[in-house]
Amino acid sequence: MSSDAELFRQTIGEVQAVKQDKVALHEQRKSKPKPYPKPLIINFDAHLTCRNMEDVDIVGMYDSMSFVSTGIQNNVLKKLRRGFFGIDAEIDLHGLNSQHAKKQLLHFLHNSVEEGCRCVNIVHGKGYRSLDNLPVIKNELNHWLRQYKDVQAFCSASSKEGGTGALFVLLRVISKF
Numbered sequence: 001m002s003s004d005a006e007l008f009r010q011t012i013g014e015v016q017a018v019k020q021d022k023v024a025l026h027e028q029r030k031s032k033p034k035p036y037p038k039p040l041i042i043n044f045d046a047h048l049t050c051r052n053m054e055d056v057d058i059v060g061m062y063d064s065m066s067f068v069s070t071g072i073q074n075n076v077l078k079k080l081r082r083g084f085f086g087i088d089a090e091i092d093l094h095g096l097n098s099q100h101a102k103k104q105l106l107h108f109l110h111n112s113v114e115e116g117c118r119c120v121n122i123v124h125g126k127g128y129r130s131l132d133n134l135p136v137i138k139n140e141l142n143h144w145l146r147q148y149k150d151v152q153a154f155c156s157a158s159s160k161e162g163g164t165g166a167l168f169v170l171l172r173v174i175s176k177f
């Protein structure tokens with residue numbers, strides 16, 4: 001025997017013959033698997049109300065936007081503009097078409113309200129690539145946010161936070177009790 005084979009046998013140790021060459025692939029379960037709940041199907045469009053949008057003006061690239069829901073004092077808008085509430089979450093909708101932007105926005109707002117966010121930042125861009133220099137997403141946001149039931153106020157962000165290409169949005173806080 002060569003020294004390699006001898007070294008191998010010393011390393012392996014004592015070997016026993018296999019009595020059965022069949023392996024059970026699945027052991028029989030003694031109990032049924034635990035049930036899991038069905039995922040909830042959330043209708044994000046249900047959060048939109050049917051407010052009259054005829055009086056909402058079309059905004060341009062450099063126009064600022066603001067909105068205060070009924071029952072909210074105007075000084076809340078001043079505080080929002082100054083960053084009093086702080087940003088809890090943000091989303092960037094650059095480069096999305098209108099349909100995808102709406103879907104992303106509704107998911108984001110729903111999750112933000114569920115997580116208890118008070119103020120969020122929505123970056124939409126100024127619309128430099130839009131036809132006729134008319135920003136599509138910015139104008140759509142102006143409508144969607146006014147219709148969203150948990151939006152209390154919104155305004156264009158400060159210049160260091162995105163200026164007229166971003167919005168600060170104040171959300172209603174839902175108590176979990």
